[in-house]
Amino acid sequence: MSVASALLRGKAPRTTTVTRPRTRQLRPWYQNPPLIAGLGVTGLLVLVAILAPLISPYDPLAQDLLNARQGPSVEHWLGTDTLGRDVLSRLIWGAQVNLRIGFLAVLIPFVFGTIVGAIAGYFGGWFDIIIMRIVDIFYALPFYVIVIALVFVLGSGESSIYLAIALVSWTAYATIVRGEVMVAKQLDYVRGARLGGLPKWRILVRHIGPNVMSQVLVYAMSDIVMDILAVVTLGYLGLGITPPTPEWGSMIVEGQTFITTNWLMATIPGIAVVITSLGLSWLGDGLSDHLNPDRRK
Structure with missing residues (x-):
């Protein structure tokens, strides 16, 4: 029925209502x-680490052999270790x-792996082939085995740990960024930028880069x-860290021998490791939920 005939018969014409889809917004x-x-958890741990010199009740390196392996008391809330050092103070400085x-x-492999993965994913070619073969070699061996072997060769200490982890961890960042870039460069906004005559490096850095960083940050x-x-x-x-520097792993080792007589020496730093892991895991899950477009509400 036409609109004119509908009006002549006293009937309102039928109209079609177009409903726009609701735009999902970031929660x-x-x-x-x-x-x-x-x-909350990670922020509290970072705050404790920063304020360690102010909130630590004792010097974490101060020894008191006459009060070694003491249980919790008013003077030492978590007791003392085998050399009479305050466990709470060493726990706080160990957090730092x-x-x-x-x-x-994380900083060095994050930066290096992101750059290498972005170049390999966008330009491809022989550089991409070489990088992926190197990544396959590292993936063939367990992470901890390589790190332990490298630290054993390089020697214990903080600088050796940084170098060992950096030599292994960059491959994961390179793989993630490479995959994200390979997907992003096929999208319309990147094709439009190429048709607009923008340089390849500008497209990679200014357009693709910010849009692929969410997955890397979550990881x-x-x-x-x-x-x-x-x-x-x-x-x-x-x-690990050279003694007597307070560090949770060495604290667990020192307290393991006395687990039946003074269980706090080994249990407390173990609990600190668990709480730290949970806080960072929750933070990663929250960032994934917040940054992932598929989970926006």
């Missing part, structure tokens, strides 16, 4: 429970050491956990 960060929990290594050890949170666990493992094996 506010304060409505993301994992992100809030991760920020472990978090510093965990965050800084970096879990990588910090892996690095902290690597430091603890190296300390447990005697290849």
